[in-house]
Amino acid sequence: MSVVHREPLTAPHRTRNDAVLALGVAVLAAAIALMGGGGISPGHLSWKLLLAGCVPLVWRRHRPLVALLGVVICMAPYYAFDYNPAPPVPAVVLALYTVAATGAVRRTLLTGVAVLGSTVISNGITDQDGALESLEISGWIITVLVAGIAVRYYRLYVASLVERAERAERTREEEARRRVAEERLRIARDLHDLLAHSITLIGVQTSVAAHVLTADPERLDRKAVAQALDDIAGTCRTARGELRTTLEVLRADDTAVEVGGGAGTLSASVSGAGDLREPLPGIDGLAGLAESGRVAGAKVELSVRADGIPPSVGAAAYRIVQEALTNAVRHGGREDLTVRVELWTADGALRVRVRDDGTGGGGGPGGEVAPPGGTPGFGLVGMRERARSVGGTLAAGPGPAQGFEVTAVLPLSQEDEVR
Structure with a gap:
């Protein structure tokens, strides 16, 4: 199935694989020729034409039309001498299928019309009584072309599914990154609001205590100093409680968002953190x-x-x-x-x-x-x-x-x- 799904024009090692396939087609054609059948027995010229017709298949995915033309040029004289008609069939079928599976429907239709037209004309000239045989040949050619078109559309459908899945995955990753960025921004705002306010109050209260201590050391107002220090301690307790709540949100990992990719994984607790937070002020x-x-x-x-x-x-x-x-x-x-x-x-x-x-x-x-x-x-x-x-x-x-x-x-x- 992976071979069927793969785009033939961009498949890796396609020249090497096509060379192996051309060799296999040549062996199959030779086996069919040795088995015998209708027509004149194979001779030196027929073997040369038969094997030469398999060579263009090496480049069938690079230049499908050129490969088909090369096969036709070699096989047309073979059929003209009325040799056994079966051996060239695998090479012709493969070349026709490649044209249909790799090109647009218009190109395939034009190619089919050209092949069918030349086949009917040549049979009409060489064998005027072989109308039924021409019809059978035309049916096989049409079947091969339709099969190639069907495979091509199936590959396009699979490619669209893969592209849609990749697009959905990218959308999910972008959404996860956006949520992570929003959560970081929210945490940064909370920390700023908390720490800036608390530290400012602590700074002011410390200045008050220092002023009371240095203003008149001989008449030290212990009550004012104690009140200032009490206020500092209260502010610290409040800031510590709010900071603890924020850190609990950061440590929450029961519903983490993960963004996968390349060098590592980026995680952040986005949903589920609200259960750990105190009610909104x-x-x-x-x-x-x-x-x-x-x-x-x-x-x-x-x-x-x-x-x-x-x-x-x-x-x-x-x-x-x-x-x-x-x-x-x-x-x-x-x-x-x-x-x-x-x-x-x-x-x-x-x-x-x-x-x-x-x-x-x-x-x-x-x-x-x-x-x-x-x-x-x-x-x-x-x-x-x-x-x-x-x-x-x-x-x-x-x-x-x-x-x-x-x-x-x-x-x-x-x-x-x-x-």
Whole structure:
């Protein structure tokens, strides 16, 4: 079956295999000739013509029409001398089959008409009473050509199935790679949101403790120092819990996605990880974010006028506010920093606005304003990705008077979400 399925024009070692096949056809023709039959007994000329007619078969798949023409040129004189008609049949049949199995139907039909026409004409000239014999010969020629056409279409059908299977496999691999990339991006966003917020709070709280220790050593406020250290410990515990949840997602391997290929296998836990994750944060957790901002030394004013927010939209709003508060505390540049956080619903969307009155900017690549003397990060990029994940938009830039402002529009309709 593998030989039948193989495309003859591109098969490996086809010249060598055809040479062996031509030799086998020559042996078969010689055996048929030695067995005897109708017509004149074989002589030197008949043997030469018979064996010479098998030689073009060596190149039957390189030049099918040329091979058929060579066989016909050698076998036509053989039949003209009225030798035994059976020995040349294997070579002629093989040449005709090759033309039909390797070429277009139009070429096969034209070849069949030419062969049948010449056969009928030659029989009509040499044997005018052999009409029935001409009909039998024509039937065999047509049968061989139809068989070759059928095999050709079968090979095309098998090739289309193989191509379709390969295309489906490529699609599956591309889908797996896309899911792996999306999962990596999600993990990167979660780690950034978690670590950036927690580390910023720890840095601010440590600065408060250091200030209390060095401001007036003789009148050390032990209660203030203890409170600052307590806040640092609480922030560390919270960050450790969230980080543990994220690492559990990374370690999940019960439903891993595998992308095979070449040098190795790329794996990532895409589905099934949701069972290990804590419930998505939502707008109910904004009060805790505001309190953490106040602990960091900023005056946070929170206003929420929204109900019935879908979990995915609420989670995106939570992360956007978290990153905006983190940037404000980190880059605000003022001790009496005020941050106003507002959320409300209008026109079928959740509106988010975070505005501070500081002197810093937002950090991030892609044209965002970097903090003075700082290195651009991925905060604004992550916020925009959060907004796009639910079909929303986000804008960030200097406020109307001073400070920095982040605004987001998050559609509430689940059909608008981008998955």
